[in-house]
Amino acid sequence: MRALAVAACAVLLAGCNGGTVDRHALTNDAASVDSMACEGALLAHDVAHGKTTVYFVREQAEALRIQSSNLANALAKRKALVSIEQKVRAKSKDAAKLSATLQRLRDHPSDRGVAASVEQQLKKLGGCP
Amino acid sequence: VSKLLGLSLGILAAIGGFVDIGDLVFNTAAGATFGYQLMWVIPIGVVGIILYSEMCGRVAAVSGKAVFDAIRERVGFKAALGALVSSEVVNLMTLAAELGGVAIALQLLSGLPYRWLILLTVAAFAVIIWVTAFEWLERIFGYGGLCMLVFAVAAVKLGPDWTQVGKGFIPHLTQNNPTLYAYFVIGLLGAALTPYEVYFYSSGGVEEAWSPKDIGLNRANAMVGYALGGTLSLALMIVGATVFLGHGISPQHLGTIALGAGDPLGKIGLLLALVGILFAVGGASIDTVFSGAYNLAQFCGWEWGRYRHPKGAPRFAATWLVLLVLAMGIVMTGVDAVALTEYAVILSVVALPLTYIPILLVANDKAYMGRYGNGRLANGLGLVYLVVLAVVALTAIPLMVLTNVGQN
Numbered sequence: 001m002r003a004l005a006v007a008a009c010a011v012l013l014a015g016c017n018g019g020t021v022d023r024h025a026l027t028n029d030a031a032s033v034d035s036m037a038c039e040g041a042l043l044a045h046d047v048a049h050g051k052t053t054v055y056f057v058r059e060q061a062e063a064l065r066i067q068s069s070n071l072a073n074a075l076a077k078r079k080a081l082v083s084i085e086q087k088v089r090a091k092s093k094d095a096a097k098l099s100a101t102l103q104r105l106r107d108h109p110s111d112r113g114v115a116a117s118v119e120q121q122l123k124k125l126g127g128c129p
Numbered sequence: 130v131s132k133l134l135g136l137s138l139g140i141l142a143a144i145g146g147f148v149d150i151g152d153l154v155f156n157t158a159a160g161a162t163f164g165y166q167l168m169w170v171i172p173i174g175v176v177g178i179i180l181y182s183e184m185c186g187r188v189a190a191v192s193g194k195a196v197f198d199a200i201r202e203r204v205g206f207k208a209a210l211g212a213l214v215s216s217e218v219v220n221l222m223t224l225a226a227e228l229g230g231v232a233i234a235l236q237l238l239s240g241l242p243y244r245w246l247i248l249l250t251v252a253a254f255a256v257i258i259w260v261t262a263f264e265w266l267e268r269i270f271g272y273g274g275l276c277m278l279v280f281a282v283a284a285v286k287l288g289p290d291w292t293q294v295g296k297g298f299i300p301h302l303t304q305n306n307p308t309l310y311a312y313f314v315i316g317l318l319g320a321a322l323t324p325y326e327v328y329f330y331s332s333g334g335v336e337e338a339w340s341p342k343d344i345g346l347n348r349a350n351a352m353v354g355y356a357l358g359g360t361l362s363l364a365l366m367i368v369g370a371t372v373f374l375g376h377g378i379s380p381q382h383l384g385t386i387a388l389g390a391g392d393p394l395g396k397i398g399l400l401l402a403l404v405g406i407l408f409a410v411g412g413a414s415i416d417t418v419f420s421g422a423y424n425l426a427q428f429c430g431w432e433w434g435r436y437r438h439p440k441g442a443p444r445f446a447a448t449w450l451v452l453l454v455l456a457m458g459i460v461m462t463g464v465d466a467v468a469l470t471e472y473a474v475i476l477s478v479v480a481l482p483l484t485y486i487p488i489l490l491v492a493n494d495k496a497y498m499g500r501y502g503n504g505r506l507a508n509g510l511g512l513v514y515l516v517v518l519a520v521v522a523l524t525a526i527p528l529m530v531l532t533n534v535g536q537n
Binding site for chain 2: 028031032034035038039041042043045046050051052053054055056058059060063064067126127128129
């Protein structure tokens with residue numbers, strides 16, 4: 001039982017993502033924003049080239065939109081070290097912009113023109129290779 | 130001819146049924162994070178599951194008893210209770226993650242609301258399990274899961290650097306993140322050696338009334354089926370490395386994995402990937418729910434088995450129904466299926482020695498197995514794996530905490 005309790009505490013600790021945003025957390029959150037932007041760009045690329053389905057794009061873009069929107073809210077509200085607070089708030093704005101761009105893709109899942117424009121915006125936002 | 134046919138069908142089902150949500154998540158994420166550097170872990174996991182599944186199948190064929198029956202009989206009540214509790218907790222988490230995975234795949238195919246699809250999935254599984262014969266359950270989902278081979282086609286089409294792929298089979302680390310690297314090693318091993326697979330495999334052997342005559346068939350099934358199934362894991366890692374690492378993507382959704390086949394192969398590739406994920410994860414859900422019911426019924430000495438009508442094994446039937454409902458309750462809370470998968474795989478790693486030590490003991494017991502007991506090779510390899518599993522089990526939770534569940 002003791003081992004189970006220790007394991008449960010460790011699991012809770014591992015999943016904990018609150019508290020003050022430090023440099024390490026900011027680096028991770030920034031990487032998440034970039035990753036979501038690059039995934040959105042790939043999704044948009046596939047729409048622009050007719051390589052995907054409407055349902056898939058709608059649902060996948062929505063999942064990414066919700067994730068980026070939650071991250072934007074968290075970065076806007078959470079306490080941050082004074083030395084990096086500006087960067088944290090700037091990253092929150094990036095995440096919010098990402099969320100809005102993904103919303104466009106979600107609302108126009110078969111529009112190749114919109115997809116091409118979304119792809120360019122997201123590539124720039126995420127600094128995708 | 131009928132034996133050959135049986136073998137071919139079994140192998141096909143094993144290939145299609147090899148990959149579950151844990152393999153999907155960990156293999157793709159490992160490729161997206163470390164490229165081809167972790168390829169070497171997959172053969173180690175595959176050899177381990179072949180080794181212990183073969184032992185389980187042999188025990189079932191010789192004694193007519195499934196693993197948990199034998200564990201209870203040979204290692205005593207307390208040790209068996211420990212194995213039961215740990216396996217049931219991990220089973221339930223895995224089942225919830227798999228049900229969530231099925232609902233996500235259906236949502237990506239149909240656009241219908243996620244929670245309605247969870248309800249539909251659970252209701253459909255309850256009906257399918259109730260009315261479908263055991264061998265057909267295995268075959269339907271195994272053959273459907275063969276659509277996952279689209280990832281092998283995608284891996285080839287993507288044209289990876291095969292020299293680098295080859296170098297991945299030699300353990301090495303070129304990036305400066307040994308903790309995260311170790312976390313993925315453990316996750317990949319845990320995903321390949323998930324306890325429910327051996328429990329299900331051995332109980333299935335009893336359900337199909339294997340006898341010592343079937344030992345050769347069991348061996349071929351385990352070796353060829355799992356080895357070929359392991360190539361799907363390799364393909365997923367190559368896709369992860371080529372598509373996601375190349376585009377700077379760290380996959381956090383099940384749909385992202387399908388995107389890995391859709392990008393090189395277009396709409397057909399995407400649809401095959403989604404259908405393959407649906408059947409592979411659906412088949413794993415059924416394996417998991419049965420595994421949970423088998424374990425409890427065998428531990429308690431109840432009548433069990435899908436070959437019996439539910440009226441002939443009412444507590445067994447009630448157990449799998451309750452497990453389905455409990456898992457549905459977990460996944461309906463909105464918990465993220467991919468995150469739940471990671472927790473389930475890492476916790477299953479902690480429980481691995483509790484599963485595999487009794488199997489080795491029973492398969493090596495000459496009084497129990499007679500002339501079909503383990504030979505030197507099986508015992509030697511079995512012991513080596515136990516040492517590896519003990520190290521892995523001890524380090525799993527610290528690594529999960531240190532890497533923030535792989536988020537670094």
